[in-house]
Amino acid sequence: MLPILRALRDDGPVSRAELGDRLGLTRPRLTSEVERLVKAGFLAEAGMAASRGGRRSTLVEIHPRLRFAAVDLGAGSIDVEVVNGRLEPLVAYREPADIRKGPKAILHRVSELLAKARAEGVYDRLDAVGIGVPGPVSFRDGVPVSPPIMPGWDRYPVRELLAREHGCPVVVDNDVNIMAVGERHGGVARSVDDFLFVKIGTGIGCGIHLTGGVYRGVDGCAGDIGHIQVDASGPTCSCGNTGCLEAVFSGAALARDALAAARSGTSPALAERLARAHRADTHELTAKDVADGAAEGDVVCIQLIREGGRRLGGVLAALVSFANPSMIVIGGGLAQLGHVLLAEIRSVVYRRSLPLATGNLPVVLSELEGRAGVTGAAVLASDAAFEQIP
Template sequence: MNVPYRVLSLLRDNGPLSRAQLADRLEVPRPRLLAELDRLVATGKVLDAGPAASRGGRRSTLVRLDPGLRFAAVDLGASSIDIEITNGGLDPVASYSETADIRSGPVGILGRVSELLHKLGAKGHYTRLDAIGIGLPGPVSFRDGVPVSPPIMVGWNRYPVRDTLAREHDCPVVVDNDVNVMALGERHSGVARSVEHLLFVKIGSGIGSGMQHHGRIYRGAEGCAGDIGHIQVETEGPVCTCGNTGCLEAYFGGASLARDATAAALTGRSPALAARLAERGALTAVDVAECATGGDTAAIGLIRTGGQRVGQVLATLVSFMNPSMIVIGGGLAGLGYLLLAEIRSVVYKRSLPLATGNLPIVMSELGPRAGVVGAALLASELAYGGE
């Protein structure tokens, strides 16, 4: 048993605990626990926090994480940078978000990330960082800390993301796919708390999934498990960013939805979308959602068709993985109940009753924070010595 990691993770997830409580939960000999606590105090990770409430007899001493511990959580999207600084218990200390184009390349994007982190430090939100966790919108070699042939990240292939940030900030860094990171965040602090077999689906600029088996992320042999956006749903179809045709992502996702909404506006099938296109010059998923809420039949049809295609792929995954919960997140989760209802309808219809009889399919509780929460959790696992 990795006792130091277990101690630190218990304090992270539960707050201050007494030495007696730690001994009870860890089920290790008290002399060993006390020796490990002394080592953690010496390394500056934990502090004594005064006497605990009496349980009869001599009162035990409370132990807490050092309040100066700091983690940086970075969630990079196709068009955004989200950063959160947290304490050792993953409570947010500071946050910042801005738009950014991931296609501008790793030097510019990571340079901006470092600039923002230094600014947050200069404002007093941290003295030093104990670890950084970062999620990227593409396939990642978790072992090497680099993206691998990411379809929407031009110029990022094999770029040393982990090593670049580690040198700049003099702390350990962990890099993972953004959907894996979101799945970790949702299970730790969102609607999927303690769910053992979770399928988290991100529908944003692209589509991907994070899979947890017995509470642990399943990354596959090379780290690209869950890349469902490039599952072919039609043998003949539009060309996808990956170079193949008929992928799920080519039919539904931020760019695909904007494309189809524009076509509906230009062909006269949607007066509401046509009016918005004339006014704004371009359409987004937000326009589709708002027009659908207003009763526009073409906008409603686009969402329903997209939900059906996503449901078609998820039904296959349910039969293969048998998850205990499916959580829908990402920017297009803002399409709301109409999208969720279509996904549920197809999954429940096409999957076996044994797999769906007790299968909730729900929206993310954390919403846009899922990524930074998961990145902070990954950073803490690295700093606390998790496996």
């Protein structure tokens, strides 16, 4: 009985009477469902509720023993959380890790982190695992499919191996999709059904959330907007085409453009940061350098962000005309470029999309930022556990 468990997960303990009212269930129906969920170990009695005038009703809550693991694999990081049935993190690990090390090494490290949590008494057994990866996923099969930045992961049986290891349901999804789910659960898109979550990180992707949940498309690759062409004479992309959005504006593209600006001497702020990078022996600039330069008023840095925002805004304007969503959420590492980026995106979207579609369309930054992914992974994990109750 998904609605009961979702209500207790999202809103906390509630009296039987109120639960029945809220979900429109008759008393006998509610009683039998509650009994079944108690028996399955997903629901627990939690004392008596305050009186509503008549007989006092007992409180029910999501079972305090439930544990879900939420994993968010980025291009260069591992995030692991173990959460309770209310999806509150009991432990959270975050560390750098190169996804290109391949599935064995990365998933081994995930296992070590989970074993550590278990050794610390955070959980005894897991009820479900949710995991997001930075590439296309066959949601049905639980495997990555031809992920461009994940060598060695193509069709690697992630779900099967984790399910065997932990003896519980496992959900594998694209990182952007789990971020959209996370933002819907606990972020700026709470109570919004139809929205787009745009992640600007090393690459660019989009999670499409419709009324029924994440829309994945026929092959599971819906939302892959990073390779939409924005400039026929633009730079060559890692995919082999020219002028893809991702080749023009993304963490990688911005780092490349920042390096060029630093070397050409047009940007004092970036030149200074590059000199510092040389002294620290990293020899690289990142999106953060551009953000910091812009904050200091460096004109080239501001131009780089505005130009990127204009390109992304053009693509989003087209998607707004096509999909007519009720909100656009901007997340991922480059969301740190902040309000200069947001202002440029908004300006293009509001100017270029159909007025009817932008009349009430907020374009906003993610509230959960780095935690959107793990939050969404926990939501998907819990849903998977709930759905398996006989």
